[in-house]
Amino acid sequence: MSSALVLLSLVVFLPSVGALALAFFPRKSEDASRWFALATTVVTFLLTAWMAIPGDGKSAQFQLGVAEMQNVFNVSWLPSFGVQYYMGVDGISFPLVLLTTFLSVLAMGAAWPIAKHVKGYCILFLLLETGMLGAFVALDFFLFFIFWEVMLLPMYFLIGIWGGPRREYAAIKFFLYTMLGGVCMVVALLALYFNSDVTKLIGKLSPAEWRATHLLDAYDSRIDAAVTGDARTFKAVELMQADIASGAATEHTFNILAMQQLGQKTDAFDAVLLGGKSIQWWAFVLLFIGFVIKVPSVPFHTWLPDAHVEAPTPISMILAGVLLKLGGYGLIRICYPICPDAAHDLAYFVVTIGVVSMIYGAFAALNQKDFKRLVAYSSVSHMGYVVAGLGVWSAAAATGYDADYWKMGMNGAMFQMIAHGISSAGMFFMVGVLYDRVHHRNLNEFGGLFAKMPVYCCLAWVIFLAGVGLPGLCGFIGEACVTLSVWKFSPVLAVVTAFTVILTAGYILWAFQRVYLGAEYKGPHEEALVPSTWRERAIGATLVAAAILFGVLPYQTVFRYMTPSVDKVVADLVAWQRRDDAVAPAAAMAGASTEPEAATPAANAVSANE
Amino acid sequence: MDFSQVISNLTKHTSESVWLFQPEIWLCATIVVVLLTRLFGVQRAISPFAVSVAGCAIALGVQISMMRAFPEGFAGPQPGRFEFFDGLLVYDNVTIFFRLFLLVFALLLLVLMRVTGVPDRDASSDVFPLVLGSTLGMCLMASANHLLIVFLGVEMASVPSYALAGMLKGRRRGSEAALKYAVFGAGAAGVMLYGISLLGGVLGTVHLPTMAARLSEISWSTAGGEVVALALGGLMVMVGLAFKLSAVPFHFWCPDVFEGATAEVNAFLSVASKAAALALLVRVAFGVSHLPAGADLAPAAPTATTTAALSVTEASVAWAASEKTIAAETDSGLSPVRSYVSKLIAFVAIITCTFGNLAAYGQTNIKRLLAYSTIAHAGYMMMPVAAAVALVGDPSRHATAVEAIGALLVYAVTYLFMNLGAFAIVAFLRNKLLSEEIADYAGLIRSCPTLVVCFVIVLLSLVGIPPLAGFAGKFVVFVSLAKSQSFLLLVVAALNTAVSLFYYLRVVKVMCIDPEPESRSPVAFSALSPSMWYTVAVTVPVVLLGVLFFYVIDAANAAVRHLL
Structure with missing residues (x-):
C-alpha cells in the first residue's frame, strides 16, 4: 500500500519539486537550469521505466496479465465530499504514463535552442509534466479534474x-477552449456525484469487485485481523453502510471505479434529467464535449492548428504527444464505463465524429502551405482513429454479443494513441529542426535537403513513414486495427476510413517530396542549413528506434501491458449490454422487476470466461 | 407588568446584551481613543496605528474568549440563537463568524495601510477611526434581527466609507468618487427606509421573526393591496441591499468609486463591505422566510395594526412567548414569501454575475476591472442564498439549505484573501509605477517576478482555477447549487466562470508576455521589503486554502449549523 503511495506520488510530484527547486536558481544560470530540468525528467522516466519491468505483484513493478488497477492507494483528502487522494495504474494508464515521461525527456532535450527566460521555461515545463502524469494516474474524479486544469496554465504561458x-x-484560444471543456466537465462531475449512491452497489457486486473499486480500503483498518477473505469484505461493506446511515460518511463518491460500477450495475444515473434524457446521457454528452475538445475532433479542433503553429517545438511535441491523449484517455476511462447506456445510444454518433475528423483532417492537411500546420492537421486526422476505434460498439444481441471487433477497435485506438505520441512528436521535432535553421515553414520554399543534412533526412524519412502508417512502423498497427473494426460496425464509415489512409499517404509523401527531395533549396537562409547536431540526432534516433520497435514488436512493447485492461473495459460494457437487453423486453412487457437477478449470473459467467 | 419589573427586566437584559456586545464596544473605545489622540495633538507620541491594531486585536480576543465561554450556543428559544437588545440584534454562530471575519480583515487592512503608507501619519488618525467605525457598522449588519438595525447598520457602514473614498485630500477623482458614492448611498438608503416603512406599516412590526409570523398569517389569495405594498416594500429593501452588494442595476457607483478611491479602500469596500452585505442578505432573506422553531411570535398581538408599527418592545414579548404552536401549516403560509425572495435574489444574482463579467472586458484601469470583478463575485455569492431560501420551507432539506449558506461563507473566506491580495499588489505597484493602468504593467515579470507571480496566482484564483482558493469557493458554491437543484443558476455560474477567464488572463498576459517598455525606469522590490512580505503572506493562503479547504468547510458548516 504505502510503497504505491510513495512511488506514484514521487512520479507525479518529482517534476514539480524540481520546479520548486529551480525557482531558487540564480536568474542567469541558464545551462544549469536546462540540465537540472533534464535530470528531473530523466529521473522521472527511470522511475516509470523501472515500473515497466514486469514484476510479480510483490513489488511496485507492473504485473502483466492483470486487468485491474495496480499500485493503488487512497488517502482521505476532503472528507466532507468523500474526495480522496487516490491513484493507481492499469494497462490503460500505464503505457500513457510511460509515454509521458519518455516524451518529456525528449522534449526537454529539444528545448536547448530556447534562449528566452530559460529558468521560467523549465519551471513551467516541469509543472506541466506533473499535471499530465497526475491526470493519468488519478482515480478520483475530483483529483483528475484538478490535474486536468493544472495543465492549462503552464501550457498557456x-x-x-x-x-x-x-x-x-x-x-x-487554447485556454478558452479547454476551459469551456473543463466547465462542461464540472457540470457533469457534479451531476454524477450527486446521483451516485454507493449503497446501491450492495448486493450487486461480488467480493472481488468490491475490492477492485477500493471503496472499502478505509474500513480495513477497523476490522479485526482474524476476519479474512470474503467475510472481511462483507464486514467492510457493513461498516460502510453503518457509516453512511449514521452520517459519518457520505453515500456520494468521486471514486471513478465505483462510478463505473454504479453506471454499469445500478440505476443510479438513469433518472430522467432534461428533455426526456437520463442523467448519464447528459453527463456523457458533456464529458464527451470536454474530452473531444482535447482530442481534438471536428468541430472542436480549431484551437489545435493555431496552438501547434505558434507553440515552440518541444511544446508542440508534448501537446501532440501527450495532451491530446488525455482526451482519448478520458473517453475510455470515464465517459464509456460510467455512462454505458448513453454510449450505446450514441455509438454511431461517436464513430461518425471520429471518421469525420479523420477525413476532414486529412483534406485540411493536403491544403496546407505551412509545414507545421500540415502536421497539426495530421494530428486531427490521426486522433480521429482513436475516437472511432473507441466507439465501435459492435456487440449486439443479433451477433451473440460478439465483442471481438470492438476489442480490436479499442486496442487499436489505444495503440494508436501511443504510436501517434511517437510519430507526431517526431514530426513536430523534425519540423522544429528545420525551423531553427531557416526560420520559415513554407512547404514550397524547401527542397534538396538530403544533400545538405543526410542523417537528419534519413531519420525524418522513417518518422514520416510511421505517420503514413507503413507496415513495420508504429503507425500501421493502430490504423489497421481501427479500420478493420469499423468495417464490422458500418461499411460506409469503413470505406471513408480506408480512403483516409490513402489521403494520409498523399499529404505526407507530397510534403516530404517538397521539403526533402528535389535538386536545390528554394527558400531563404540557405547558408544556415548545417548538418544536424549530436543532440538533434540523439532525439531523432530515439524516436525512430521507438517507432520501429513498436511497429515490429507491438505485443512485447505495448499490447501485453495494455490488452487485459482494455479487454476488460469491453467485456464489462458488453456484460452491461446483456443485462440491459435482458431487462428491456421484460420491462416493456410487464415491468417485471425480478429480471436483473436472472440476467446477472449469465453475464457474470461471460465475463468470467473472458 | 409594573414599572419596577420593567426596570429590572431592562437592567437584566441590558447587562446580558452588553456582555454579548463586547467586541463592538471595544471597537467604539478604540475609535474614541484614536480621536482623542488627534484632539490633544499627541498622535506623534501615541501611534494611531498601534492603538487601532491593539483595539482590533482586543476585540478579536474578546470575541474568541466569548466563544470559549459558550462553545455550543445557548439555551434560548432556539439552540445557538440568542436575541439581545430586546430582539434588535441576534447572537449566533453566523454573528461570531462574521465578527471574526471582519475583525481579522480590519487587522490585515490596517497592516496594509501601514505598509503602503497611505494614509500618511497625519491622516491616519482620521482614517483609522473611519475604518473601525465602518467595521462596527458591518458587525451590526451581520447580527441584525430588526429592519431598523438593518438600516442603522447599512448607514453606519456606509457613511465612513464615503469619507474613505475621498481619503486623499485634494485629488479630484477621489472627491468625485466620494460625492458620487454619497449621493448614491443616500438615495439607496432613502428608498430602503421607505421600503421598511411600507413593510412595517402592513405588518405592524419590523422585527424579522415577528414579520415572518405575520406574513405566515396572511391569506395570499384574498389579500390585494397588502400584497402589492409588501412586494413593493420587499423590493425597496432589496434596493438598499443591492446597493451595498453593488448588484446590478445598483452597481453604477462601484467602478467609479473604485477608480477614484485608493486601492486600500477598495480592498475594504470589496471585501468587508460585501461580506457584511451578504450576511445582511442572509439575515433578511432567512428572517422573513422562516419561522424560528419553538418561537411562536406574539400570537395575541393585534394583526394589521398600522399604528403600532416599528414597535420594538413587541420583540421582547415575542421571544418570551409560548412554544410549539408553530405547525407546518403556519410555515407553509410563508411559501409565497420564499418564492418571491428566492426568485428576486436569483434574478439579481444572474444579472449581476453576467453583467459584471461582461463589463470587465473593456476595462483598461486595473481598479475598474477589479470593481467589475467584485460585482461578478457578488453575483456568485448571492446564488447560494437564492437556492437556500427556496429550500427553507421543506424541513427535510434544511441541511441542504444550511450547507448552501456554508458554501457562501467558504466563498467569502477565499474571497477575502484573493481580493485583499489583488488590491494590496495594486497598491504596491501604484507606489512604484504611479499608475493603475493595465497597459503600464507590461512586462513587469522581468523586473519584479515574485510580485507578479503572486498577482498571477491571485488573478487565476479569482477565475477559479484549481488548485487555488477561488476554485475551492466556486466548487462548494456549485456543489450547493447542484444539491439544491438550482440548475439554471449552476449553468449561469459555470458559463460565467469560463467567460471571466478572458479578462483576468488579459492582465496576466500584459504582465508576463508583453515586452517591457523602454521608457520605464526599473521597478524593483527588494526581497525583504515589507511589501514583499505582505504580498507573500496574503498569497500563501490563496494557495493553501485551495488544497486544504476542508478546514474552512468545517468551520463554515459549524457557523451555519443553527441557522434554521
Whole structure:
C-alpha cells in the first residue's frame, strides 16, 4: 500500500519539486537550469521505466496479465465530499504514463535552442509534466479534474511567451477552449456525484469487485485481523453502510471505479434529467464535449492548428504527444464505463465524429502551405482513429454479443494513441529542426535537403513513414486495427476510413517530396542549413528506434501491458449490454422487476470466461 | 407588568446584551481613543496605528474568549440563537463568524495601510477611526434581527466609507468618487427606509421573526393591496441591499468609486463591505422566510395594526412567548414569501454575475476591472442564498439549505484573501509605477517576478482555477447549487466562470508576455521589503486554502449549523 503511495506520488510530484527547486536558481544560470530540468525528467522516466519491468505483484513493478488497477492507494483528502487522494495504474494508464515521461525527456532535450527566460521555461515545463502524469494516474474524479486544469496554465504561458508571432491569440484560444471543456466537465462531475449512491452497489457486486473499486480500503483498518477473505469484505461493506446511515460518511463518491460500477450495475444515473434524457446521457454528452475538445475532433479542433503553429517545438511535441491523449484517455476511462447506456445510444454518433475528423483532417492537411500546420492537421486526422476505434460498439444481441471487433477497435485506438505520441512528436521535432535553421515553414520554399543534412533526412524519412502508417512502423498497427473494426460496425464509415489512409499517404509523401527531395533549396537562409547536431540526432534516433520497435514488436512493447485492461473495459460494457437487453423486453412487457437477478449470473459467467 | 419589573427586566437584559456586545464596544473605545489622540495633538507620541491594531486585536480576543465561554450556543428559544437588545440584534454562530471575519480583515487592512503608507501619519488618525467605525457598522449588519438595525447598520457602514473614498485630500477623482458614492448611498438608503416603512406599516412590526409570523398569517389569495405594498416594500429593501452588494442595476457607483478611491479602500469596500452585505442578505432573506422553531411570535398581538408599527418592545414579548404552536401549516403560509425572495435574489444574482463579467472586458484601469470583478463575485455569492431560501420551507432539506449558506461563507473566506491580495499588489505597484493602468504593467515579470507571480496566482484564483482558493469557493458554491437543484443558476455560474477567464488572463498576459517598455525606469522590490512580505503572506493562503479547504468547510458548516 504505502510503497504505491510513495512511488506514484514521487512520479507525479518529482517534476514539480524540481520546479520548486529551480525557482531558487540564480536568474542567469541558464545551462544549469536546462540540465537540472533534464535530470528531473530523466529521473522521472527511470522511475516509470523501472515500473515497466514486469514484476510479480510483490513489488511496485507492473504485473502483466492483470486487468485491474495496480499500485493503488487512497488517502482521505476532503472528507466532507468523500474526495480522496487516490491513484493507481492499469494497462490503460500505464503505457500513457510511460509515454509521458519518455516524451518529456525528449522534449526537454529539444528545448536547448530556447534562449528566452530559460529558468521560467523549465519551471513551467516541469509543472506541466506533473499535471499530465497526475491526470493519468488519478482515480478520483475530483483529483483528475484538478490535474486536468493544472495543465492549462503552464501550457498557456509556454505557448504565450515562447511561441511564434501570433502566440497570444493561439494561447488564449487554447485556454478558452479547454476551459469551456473543463466547465462542461464540472457540470457533469457534479451531476454524477450527486446521483451516485454507493449503497446501491450492495448486493450487486461480488467480493472481488468490491475490492477492485477500493471503496472499502478505509474500513480495513477497523476490522479485526482474524476476519479474512470474503467475510472481511462483507464486514467492510457493513461498516460502510453503518457509516453512511449514521452520517459519518457520505453515500456520494468521486471514486471513478465505483462510478463505473454504479453506471454499469445500478440505476443510479438513469433518472430522467432534461428533455426526456437520463442523467448519464447528459453527463456523457458533456464529458464527451470536454474530452473531444482535447482530442481534438471536428468541430472542436480549431484551437489545435493555431496552438501547434505558434507553440515552440518541444511544446508542440508534448501537446501532440501527450495532451491530446488525455482526451482519448478520458473517453475510455470515464465517459464509456460510467455512462454505458448513453454510449450505446450514441455509438454511431461517436464513430461518425471520429471518421469525420479523420477525413476532414486529412483534406485540411493536403491544403496546407505551412509545414507545421500540415502536421497539426495530421494530428486531427490521426486522433480521429482513436475516437472511432473507441466507439465501435459492435456487440449486439443479433451477433451473440460478439465483442471481438470492438476489442480490436479499442486496442487499436489505444495503440494508436501511443504510436501517434511517437510519430507526431517526431514530426513536430523534425519540423522544429528545420525551423531553427531557416526560420520559415513554407512547404514550397524547401527542397534538396538530403544533400545538405543526410542523417537528419534519413531519420525524418522513417518518422514520416510511421505517420503514413507503413507496415513495420508504429503507425500501421493502430490504423489497421481501427479500420478493420469499423468495417464490422458500418461499411460506409469503413470505406471513408480506408480512403483516409490513402489521403494520409498523399499529404505526407507530397510534403516530404517538397521539403526533402528535389535538386536545390528554394527558400531563404540557405547558408544556415548545417548538418544536424549530436543532440538533434540523439532525439531523432530515439524516436525512430521507438517507432520501429513498436511497429515490429507491438505485443512485447505495448499490447501485453495494455490488452487485459482494455479487454476488460469491453467485456464489462458488453456484460452491461446483456443485462440491459435482458431487462428491456421484460420491462416493456410487464415491468417485471425480478429480471436483473436472472440476467446477472449469465453475464457474470461471460465475463468470467473472458 | 409594573414599572419596577420593567426596570429590572431592562437592567437584566441590558447587562446580558452588553456582555454579548463586547467586541463592538471595544471597537467604539478604540475609535474614541484614536480621536482623542488627534484632539490633544499627541498622535506623534501615541501611534494611531498601534492603538487601532491593539483595539482590533482586543476585540478579536474578546470575541474568541466569548466563544470559549459558550462553545455550543445557548439555551434560548432556539439552540445557538440568542436575541439581545430586546430582539434588535441576534447572537449566533453566523454573528461570531462574521465578527471574526471582519475583525481579522480590519487587522490585515490596517497592516496594509501601514505598509503602503497611505494614509500618511497625519491622516491616519482620521482614517483609522473611519475604518473601525465602518467595521462596527458591518458587525451590526451581520447580527441584525430588526429592519431598523438593518438600516442603522447599512448607514453606519456606509457613511465612513464615503469619507474613505475621498481619503486623499485634494485629488479630484477621489472627491468625485466620494460625492458620487454619497449621493448614491443616500438615495439607496432613502428608498430602503421607505421600503421598511411600507413593510412595517402592513405588518405592524419590523422585527424579522415577528414579520415572518405575520406574513405566515396572511391569506395570499384574498389579500390585494397588502400584497402589492409588501412586494413593493420587499423590493425597496432589496434596493438598499443591492446597493451595498453593488448588484446590478445598483452597481453604477462601484467602478467609479473604485477608480477614484485608493486601492486600500477598495480592498475594504470589496471585501468587508460585501461580506457584511451578504450576511445582511442572509439575515433578511432567512428572517422573513422562516419561522424560528419553538418561537411562536406574539400570537395575541393585534394583526394589521398600522399604528403600532416599528414597535420594538413587541420583540421582547415575542421571544418570551409560548412554544410549539408553530405547525407546518403556519410555515407553509410563508411559501409565497420564499418564492418571491428566492426568485428576486436569483434574478439579481444572474444579472449581476453576467453583467459584471461582461463589463470587465473593456476595462483598461486595473481598479475598474477589479470593481467589475467584485460585482461578478457578488453575483456568485448571492446564488447560494437564492437556492437556500427556496429550500427553507421543506424541513427535510434544511441541511441542504444550511450547507448552501456554508458554501457562501467558504466563498467569502477565499474571497477575502484573493481580493485583499489583488488590491494590496495594486497598491504596491501604484507606489512604484504611479499608475493603475493595465497597459503600464507590461512586462513587469522581468523586473519584479515574485510580485507578479503572486498577482498571477491571485488573478487565476479569482477565475477559479484549481488548485487555488477561488476554485475551492466556486466548487462548494456549485456543489450547493447542484444539491439544491438550482440548475439554471449552476449553468449561469459555470458559463460565467469560463467567460471571466478572458479578462483576468488579459492582465496576466500584459504582465508576463508583453515586452517591457523602454521608457520605464526599473521597478524593483527588494526581497525583504515589507511589501514583499505582505504580498507573500496574503498569497500563501490563496494557495493553501485551495488544497486544504476542508478546514474552512468545517468551520463554515459549524457557523451555519443553527441557522434554521
